[in-house]
Amino acid sequence: MGSGRKPFESSMSQQSVEFTASLLKADGANVEHSTEDWLKSCQLDARTHFEKCPLPTTSEEEWRFTDLTGLYKSTLTPSALDTPIDPSVVKSFLIPEASSSVVLVNGVYSPSLSTVSSAQTKIRVCNLKSALNDAQLKVSVKRRLNSLEGDGVSGFCEMNTALFKDVVVIHADSNGNSFETIHILNISTGKHTFNHPRLLLIAEEQARVCVLEDYIGIGGFGYMTNAVSELSLAAESQVIHVKLQRDDDSAYHIAHTHVGIDKGASYQNWSVSVGAVVSRHNLVTRQREDGGHIAIKGLALGHDKRIVDMHSCIEHTKPHGQSIQVHKTIAGDRSKIVFNGKVKVHKGAQQTNSSQQNRNLLLSARASVDTKPELEIFADDVKCAHGATVGQVSEDELFYLKSRGLDDDLARNLLNYAFAKEVIEDLPIKSLGAVIESYIRDQTKI
Amino acid sequence: MIIKNAATILSVHNLVASIDGTQILKGFDITVKAGEIHAIMGPNGSGKSTFSKVLAGHPSYTVDGGTLEFKGQSLMDLEPDERAKLGVFLGFQYPVEVPGVTNGSFLRLAYNTVQGARGKDELDPLEFDDFIQSKLSLLGMDASFLERSLNDGFSGGEKKRNEILQMAILEPTLAILDETDSGLDIDALRVVANGVNTLHGDSDAVVLVTHYQRLLNYIEPDFIHVVDGGRVIKTGDKSLAHELESRGYEWVLDENRSRAA
Numbered sequence: 001m002g003s004g005r006k007p008f009e010s011s012m013s014q015q016s017v018e019f020t021a022s023l024l025k026a027d028g029a030n031v032e033h034s035t036e037d038w039l040k041s042c043q044l045d046a047r048t049h050f051e052k053c054p055l056p057t058t059s060e061e062e063w064r065f066t067d068l069t070g071l072y073k074s075t076l077t078p079s080a081l082d083t084p085i086d087p088s089v090v091k092s093f094l095i096p097e098a099s100s101s102v103v104l105v106n107g108v109y110s111p112s113l114s115t116v117s118s119a120q121t122k123i124r125v126c127n128l129k130s131a132l133n134d135a136q137l138k139v140s141v142k143r144r145l146n147s148l149e150g151d152g153v154s155g156f157c158e159m160n161t162a163l164f165k166d167v168v169v170i171h172a173d174s175n176g177n178s179f180e181t182i183h184i185l186n187i188s189t190g191k192h193t194f195n196h197p198r199l200l201l202i203a204e205e206q207a208r209v210c211v212l213e214d215y216i217g218i219g220g221f222g223y224m225t226n227a228v229s230e231l232s233l234a235a236e237s238q239v240i241h242v243k244l245q246r247d248d249d250s251a252y253h254i255a256h257t258h259v260g261i262d263k264g265a266s267y268q269n270w271s272v273s274v275g276a277v278v279s280r281h282n283l284v285t286r287q288r289e290d291g292g293h294i295a296i297k298g299l300a301l302g303h304d305k306r307i308v309d310m311h312s313c314i315e316h317t318k319p320h321g322q323s324i325q326v327h328k329t330i331a332g333d334r335s336k337i338v339f340n341g342k343v344k345v346h347k348g349a350q351q352t353n354s355s356q357q358n359r360n361l362l363l364s365a366r367a368s369v370d371t372k373p374e375l376e377i378f379a380d381d382v383k384c385a386h387g388a389t390v391g392q393v394s395e396d397e398l399f400y401l402k403s404r405g406l407d408d409d410l411a412r413n414l415l416n417y418a419f420a421k422e423v424i425e426d427l428p429i430k431s432l433g434a435v436i437e438s439y440i441r442d443q444t445k446i
Numbered sequence: 447m448i449i450k451n452a453a454t455i456l457s458v459h460n461l462v463a464s465i466d467g468t469q470i471l472k473g474f475d476i477t478v479k480a481g482e483i484h485a486i487m488g489p490n491g492s493g494k495s496t497f498s499k500v501l502a503g504h505p506s507y508t509v510d511g512g513t514l515e516f517k518g519q520s521l522m523d524l525e526p527d528e529r530a531k532l533g534v535f536l537g538f539q540y541p542v543e544v545p546g547v548t549n550g551s552f553l554r555l556a557y558n559t560v561q562g563a564r565g566k567d568e569l570d571p572l573e574f575d576d577f578i579q580s581k582l583s584l585l586g587m588d589a590s591f592l593e594r595s596l597n598d599g600f601s602g603g604e605k606k607r608n609e610i611l612q613m614a615i616l617e618p619t620l621a622i623l624d625e626t627d628s629g630l631d632i633d634a635l636r637v638v639a640n641g642v643n644t645l646h647g648d649s650d651a652v653v654l655v656t657h658y659q660r661l662l663n664y665i666e667p668d669f670i671h672v673v674d675g676g677r678v679i680k681t682g683d684k685s686l687a688h689e690l691e692s693r694g695y696e697w698v699l700d701e702n703r704s705r706a707a
Contacts, residue, residue, distance in 0.1 A: 400541070400542040402503075402525065403502050404527075404556040404616065406527055408527070411527075414555075415544070418544055418545060421546035425546075
């Protein structure tokens with residue numbers, strides 16, 4: 001790791017430093033089962049880095065819209081490791097499409113709530129301990145875990161590495177043409193607690209897999225979720241990755257997703273943010289070899305005083321890469337929505353074809369949207385398109401619907417849903433469509 | 447058809463309306479009774495389309511004076527959806543494209559909303575499918591129309607058919623069709639006109655807002671009103687349309703000017 005961050009200089013960082021110290025103090029030891037030396041040292045290194053460098057504040061360019069003062073001022077404690085939870089409540093969040101459901105309570109794998117299909121021979125889903133007990137899998141995990149680097153890495157990644165209690169490991173081998181769906185349900189139950197969910201997905205050559213990374217709060221309040229997901233796609237593999245952030249409205253959700261794709265691989269991402277009081281998602285997708293296809297669709301809903309920040313970075317380092325990104329947001333009440341979409345085309349990444357579109361719908365005069373497309377192109381034979389718009393519900397559309405008998409609320413709701421629909425209509429997990437639709441209806445009421 | 451002693455559906459008296467401080471309607475009068483078809487004609491910028499929008503309650507227009515009554519009830523303080531529920535329907539000159547809203551589900555939503563307000567039964571999706579089939583065939587539309595986004599990427603003719611389809615399911619007492627003939631080829635015009643003729647009966651009324659006489663060959667009006675400067679300046683029977691077609695509007699305007707002088 002090494003993002004070139006300087007140790008703290010200003011007093012503005014004081015709060016973040018104190019917060020960092022309190023977390024380390026509160027958490028105490030590292031992973032209990034790190035009998036592995038490499039893992040131990042990896043966590044210790046992260047801890048050392050993290051002690052030296054404060055968490056980001058708004059004085060940093062990359063974080064200037066993500067005001068975490070509320071988080072830094074709060075006193076958090078580690079999540080309890082054995083929180084009782086009603087299985088029927090958990091069940092209501094599960095999806096019928098999943099062949100395996102991995103349930104984590106406060107960042108820790110719950111075998112009793114999870115259903116991991118034993119029929120799967122090509123796709124292995126397990127926690128860190130089981131992964132390390134498998135000699136072959138251990139090699140892959142050791143190679144891929146904590147391989148974060150470059151853009152989008154922040155102190156929160158190191159915090160996760162230093163403090164994670166477990167890792168969900170998904171290892172997919174080539175399995176013909178079928179996509180299996182794996183649901184990872186992260187449940188937070190604590191009041192003013194923190195947890196550090198970690199996901200490692202390794203798709204081998206020609207493997208296909210669909211993963212739903214899902215965050216919810218059941219009884220939790222004012223907690224912090226600090227998630228890190230690492231996905232590595234080998235040549236010709238295809239991964240569908242849906243991240244649904246529906247944490248409690250009082251929660252802080254920080255997530256880093258780092259994806260590396262090899263020759264001819266395809267990565268499709270849906271990132272939907274409908275929860276938390278402040279959420280930040282850094283999504284870095286790196287095309288590591290010739291060819292490869294990246295498709296990212298995002299939807300963020302802002303209501304009340306919520307801040308939703310999406311920083312994405314698509315890196316084309318080799319020729320013939322394709323990427324397409326559509327990010328839509330709806331900002332109501334006093335919410336604040338941020339989109340920073342970076343596309344980097346490295347020298348020599350010729351014939352890259354990239355397009356990015358960001359559309360924002362403002363529902364209230366007090367809501368705000370900050371959008372920043374950022375193109376860094378160092379190759380001369382590329383096609384890169386981008387566009388960003390901020391607008392309001394069209395009066396003409398509204399009048400048209402009302403003239404057919406729909407009242408104002410219904411007409412507005414329908415238009416908001418229609419705006420968001422482009423992002424969710426081709427979701428491969430069909431049952432999620434209705435789930436997300438209900439969030440849109442609830443959160444965009446005038 | 448003019449019916450003796452028919453109930454008055456629309457009564458507009460001395461209506462004055464403006465947009466962004468500019469007065470467009472300057473004392474508009476019209477009375478429409480059940481069973482009748484009226485045509486409002488006039489040169490560009492005369493206020494024809496404004497009248498239809500004001501009638502439907504477009505928020506951009508301010509009513510500064512006069513009365514606007516539908517079956518004896520003032521429409522002035524009613525929202526567009528409340529007017530629709532009462533039975534006022536505006537067929538748009540430029541139907542709005544709404545990507546992401548499925549035509550079929552929109553039609554059902556509109557139908558059920560209006561039915562509910564009128565104290566009638568709502569239909570579930572299957573019942574609605576049956577109900578809409580006959581309406582679709584009346585307008586020569588196939589069921590694939592229902593799967594598409596509302597007006598999104600529709601041709602001019604498809605949009606206008608879709609307007610009449612909405613009229614067919616909402617069963618208005620008063621339909622104002624704003625330039626429904628514009629952008630239609632002759633075959634589409636026949637289909638749309640046939641749709642309107644089929645839907646029109648003794649207990650409802652139709653107001654056609656049109657620039658050309660062409661539509662009136664297919665939908666025969668009982669009254670023709672010539673509008674200029676935001677007012678009705680001449681009212682006649684259908685022969686007036688032919689006269690306008692052959693002589694243009696200028697003579698009516700001249701006649702009006704000399705009368706005023």
